[in-house]
Amino acid sequence: MREERSMGESRVHRSVMDSFIDFRNVSKFYPGVRALNNVDFAFEKGEIHCLVGENGSGKSTMIKIISGVIQPEPGATMVINGTRITAMHAKDAIDRGVRVIYQDLSLFPNLTVKENIAFGLYGDTRGPFVNWKAVEDRAVSAMRSIALELDLDRLVSSLSIAQQQLVEIAGSIIGDIKLLILDEPTASLTRVEVDRLFATIRTLKERGIATLFVSHKLNEIFEIAERVTVFRDGAKIGVFEPKELDQKKLVFLMTGQEVVSEPPKPVRSGAPELLRVEKLSRGGNYKDISFSVRAGEILGITGRLGSGRTELALSLFGMNPPESGSIFISGKRVRVHSNAAATRAGIAYVPENRLTQGLIMPQSILANITITILEKVIGAFRLLDHSRSESLSREWIERLSIKMPSLDAAVQTLSGGNQQKVVLSKWLATNPRILILDEPTVGIDVFAKDSVHRFVKQLAERGDIAIVLISDEVHEVLDNCHRILVMDRGRVLDEVLPGSDAEATLLEKFNLA
Amino acid sequence: MKFCPAPTPRLRYWRNSTLHNRKTSRRNVISRAFTRSETYLFIILFVLVAVVSIISPRFFTARNALQILRTSAFTGILSIGFLFVLIQGGLDISFTATATVAQYLMALALVSKGNVPILVVLLIPIAVGMLLGSVNAVLIHRLKAPSIIVAIANLNIYYGVLQIISGGTWIYNFPDWFDRVGKGFVFAFVDENGATFGLSYLTLIWIAVAIVAVVVLRYTKLGRHLFALGGNIEAARRSGLSLFRLRLFAYSFLGLLAGLAGIVQALDTQTVAPNALVGREFDVVAAVVLGGANIFGGAGSVGGTLLGVLLITVITNALTLLRIPAYWHQVFIGAVVLASISVTSLRALLARRKERIIDVR
Amino acid sequence: MFAEFVKRYQSWHDRNQDIAALPWLLFVVLAIMTVATGGRFLRAHNITNLLAQMPELGLLSLAMMVPMVTAGINLSIISSANLTAVIMALFLKGVFPQGAGGGTTIIIIVGAIALGMIVSIVLGLLNGFLVGYVEVPAVLTTLGTMILYEGITLAITRGFVISSMPEAYLLIGNARILGLPIHMIIFLVVALVMAIIFHRRPYGRHLFFVGSNPTATAYSGVNVRRVLLKTYVISSVLAGIAAVVMLARFNSANARQGSSLLLSTVLICMLGGTDPFGGFGKVLGLVMAMVILQAVTNGLNLLGVRSFATVAIWGAMLVGVIAYRYYQHQKWERKRKQLQRARMQQ
Structure with a gap:
C-alpha cells in the first residue's frame, strides 16, 4: 500500500504521512460527460484548503465523492487518514469523520436549537427513547466548543442564516470529526458574520480539524485559505499558496483565458x-x-x-x-x-435570485421572455399574437446571443449564463x-x-x-x-x-x- | 410536468431571500404562551362553555360532559392518527373509508356462526386498518403524487370494494358482550333521577391513545424523526433517516387508529353500515386544523388536537341543546374551520409584513 | 397526402408529449369495448347514452383543472354546483307562474341562470379571496368551503330533494339543435372558450406561470393574488354551468348529488395531462381523457358491472394514471439531465 502511494509523483505532497485526504486517478463519467477526468486531490490534516473552479469544473463532483454520496469510476485510489478505501458510501465518510455543510443547510426549522445540534445523538444511542438531558448536554458542549451563545429552546426558523449556519457547524463537529466541508458558506452572510465564521474555522483548525472550503468569492479565499486547489473542466490545474496568487491570476487559472475588462464609455455631456x-x-x-x-x-x-x-x-x-x-x-x-x-x-428590475425570483424554470424560454409584455403582443380579437411574441423573443435571443435548443425548451435546460440572459431579455423587452x-x-x-x-x-x-x-x-x-x-x-x-x-x-x- | 415533492409553503413570494427574521429578543413565558394556538383554543373553549352554560342549564352538567367525552371518542382517536400523518408532511382523508372497511369485516366476524374468538374479532379491524394504511404509504412514497389525490383514489376504492362485499347491508344484533362493553363505564355517578352514568370505556380508549401519542411524539426518537421529516425533508434524507419507514409508520399508525376508531364507533352505535362514516373525515380535519397543526407538516400537538376535537363536539352539542335544526350544524362547523384557518394564515401573513430586518444607523 | 399527415402528426406529437398517447388509448378502448360487448357498444342508443353524461362531467373537470394548473385544487366544486342548482331550482319553482307564455318563460329561465351565475361568482369569490389574499392553502380552503356550501344547501333544503322543474327548463337537458343536444353544445362552447383563454389570453398564460412559480411571476409584475382570485371564480362559474345542465337533466337538485364526481374530475384531469403540481395542462387532453373514461364506464356497464364497482375501478384507474404519469416524468427527467450534461460539456 505504501509503495503504491510513493509511485504517484506529486510535488505538493510535502509529506505523505500528513495527508488526510489523498485521492489519485479519480474519474467520474456521466452519459456524454466527463465530470472528473483522472484527477489527483489531496490535503493535510488540519489544513484549511480551498477548492475553486467554475460551474461544471468538477468541484462539486469531488465533494460528493469525498462525502461518499457518489462513487468514482473504478481505478481510483482513495486514501483517507492513511487507510485505503475501496468503496465509500455516505455512512463510511461520516464514520471517518467527514462532515459536509451544504449551501442550503440541513436544519429542521421547526425544531429547537438544541435538538438540531444533537440530532445525531438519536442515531448514536440505543433504545427507542430520547434522553432530553443528554440532548441538552451535548448541545451545550458543542456550542461551547465554537463559543456560540444562543437560547437552546429557540426554534431554528427564528434564527438568522448566519446563526443557523453556526448551529449546523456546532451539530456537525460532535464526535470524532476530522474534516468539515463547507460548500459556498459565505453566500448570504454579512461581513461581521463572515468574520465570525472564519474565526470558527480557525478554532476548528486548532483542534486539528481540516476544512475544505468551496467558494467563488476570491478575496475570501485569499483571507482564509492555507492552500488553494484549482479545477477546470474536470481536471486539476494545480495547487497554490495564496501568496503566489492574485485575483487576476486566479481567474486566469479558473478559466484558462484572460478576461480584459474595459471601463464603460464616459456619459455624454448634457445627458438628461x-x-x-x-x-x-x-x-x-x-x-x-x-x-x-x-x-x-x-x-x-x-x-x-x-x-x-x-x-x-x-x-x-x-x-x-x-x-x-x-x-x-x-x-x-x-x-x-x-x-x-x-x-x-x-423601471425594470433583474432580481438577485435567478432561480426563485427571476425565472419560471419549468416553463419555456418563449414564455419567460414574453411574460412581461403579454399585454403588448395582443392582436386580433384581443388574443395573443403567437407569431409576434415568437419574433420578439428571437430578436432578444439574437441580441444577447443566447444559446438554446428551441424556443419551446424549458428554461431549466439552459446554463446559468444563458438563463441570466433570458432574465435580461424579459426586462429589456419592456423598453x-x-x-x-x-x-x-x-x-x-x-x-x-x-x-x-x-x-x-x-x-x-x-x-x-x-x-x-x-x-x-x-x-x-x-x-x-x-x-x-x-x-x-x-x-x-x-x-x-x-x-x-x-x-x-x-x-x-x-x-x- | 414536474413530479417533485409538494412545494414548500407556496405563496411566500413577498419573502425576499434577504428578508430573514432576525428578532433575537428572548420572550418570556407568558408571551410565549400566547404564540401557541393551544392557549387561544383553550380560551375560546372556556368562553363557549361559559356562554352555553348560561343559556342552557342542561349543558353544564357532569352527565352532559361525560356524554360529550363519549361521543368525541371516535373523532378523537382518528384525529390523533391524522395528526401523525400531518406532522410528517402528508395528508390523507381516506381514513374513514379504512375505518368502515375495518369495522365491517369485524362485524361480519362478530355475527358469524363460526364462533370467532374475541381477540381475533378485535384484531381483525386493527390489522385491516394497518394494511390499508401501509398501502397509502407505499403509493404516496413511491409515486410522489400529491397525497390528497392518492387519498381521493383510495377512499373510492375502499368504499367501492366494501359496497361489492356488503351489497349495502347493515349489520346489527351483536353478541351481548359487545353491547356491555359499549355501554360500560368507570367512576359511577348517580344523578337525582337515580340513573347511573360514568366515564365510558370508549373515552378511556381515547385517553389511552392520546397518552401513547404524547409519549411517542415527545419522548421517542421515532416521534422526533417524524417532526424532522415534516420540517425539512431534504435534511431528513441527508441525516440518513429512512423516509419510507417513517411514512410507513405514520400512515399505518393512522390505519391502526382508524381500525380502533371503527371498533369504538361500532361499540357506540351497535350497528355497522357501509356508509355510516361518509363525511366524518371533515370533523377530523377540522379538529386537527383547529388544534394548530401545520398543514405543511412539522408542527402540531396532541393537546391542541384534543382541544380541537372537544371544541367541535361542544359546538355540535350546544347547537342541539339550543334547538338549532340539525341541518345548520354543518354550516357552523364549516364556518368555524374557515375562520380558524383564515386567522392562522392571516397571523403568519401579518407577521411577515411586519418583519423589519436592518438595524438602520 | 399521407406523408403530409404523418409529418403533421409528428410535429403535434412533439409539441404535446404529455397527451400524445391519448388518441391511441382512446382507439384501443373503443376497440376493446366494441369487441367485448359484441358490437352493442357502438349502437346509436348506446352512443347517445355515452354522450349524455359528458357535458356535466366535462364542465366539472374543467372546474377542477383551472385551479390545478395554478398548483391548487378545488374540492368544493360539487358542493358549490349543488348549492347553485338548489337556488336556481327554488327560484324556478317559486317564480314560475302556471301556464305562463313563451316570453315570460324565457325571461324566467334566463333569470334563473343569471341568478345561478351570481351565486357561483359569490361562492368562488370566497374561495379565491382566502387562497389569494389570505394565503390559506387551497386544499384547506376548499375543504372548508366544501363543508360550508354543503351545509348551506342542507340548511336551505332541510335535506329534501327539490324536483319537478318547469317543462321549458328541461329543454336544456333534452332538446337538440342541428342534431346536437343543447347541453353538449354548451359544453363544447365552454371548452373552446377555456382553451382560448388558456393559450391565447394573458390571464391564461398567467395561470400557468403562477402554477410553476408564484414568486417569479409576482416579480414579473403580475398580480398573483388577483390571478388566484379569478381562478377560483372561474372554477366556481364552470361548476355553476354544470349545475345548470345537471338541474335540467336530473329534473331535481339536492345537497348531496353527484358526490362521487369529485373523483372522476380529478381522474380526468390527471389522465388528461394536467400536472397536479401546477404549470401544465391542456383542454384537449381533458376532453380526450373524459371520452376514454366514459367509454370504459359505459362499456363496463354494458358488461354488467354494477355502478358501485365502477367507483372502485375509477379509483384504481386514478392510481394507475398517477403511476403512469410518474414513470413518464422520470423518463423525461432522465432525458433532460442527459441533455443538460451534454450541453455543459460543450
Missing part, C-alpha cells in the same frame, strides 16, 4: 437625468437615500448583505413601498405602488428607461459574466437608459460603473469614482471584501 431619488426612507430598511442617474450612466451600489441595497431596489420597483421621500423619473414625480406600476413607469440589476452575475461562470458586463455597457452607450448595478463584488462595480454608492446599514456612506485608488478606498475605508 432619468432617475432621481430624494430622501427616500423606510423604517427597518434604509434611511434618507438621495441620488440621481443620468441617461447612459451606470450607477453602482455596493454594500454588504444587510446594507439595505436590495430593499432600496425593491422600493424603486414598487414591491417594498417607501414610507417617505420621493422618486422622480425624467424630472416627473412618480408613485409606484406595485411592480406593474413601476414597469409602466419604465425600460431605468434598469436595476441586482447581483446580475451571481453563480454564473467568468465568461458568461464578462458577456453580461459587455452587454450592459453597450446598452448604456446607446444613451437612452439609466442603469443601476447592485453588487457586493467590489470588482464588478469598479469595472463596470461610472459612479459607485457605498451603502451600510441602511445609509449611503459615500460616493466613490472608479480609479486608481478606488479599490483601496472600498476595501480599506469601508472594509468591503
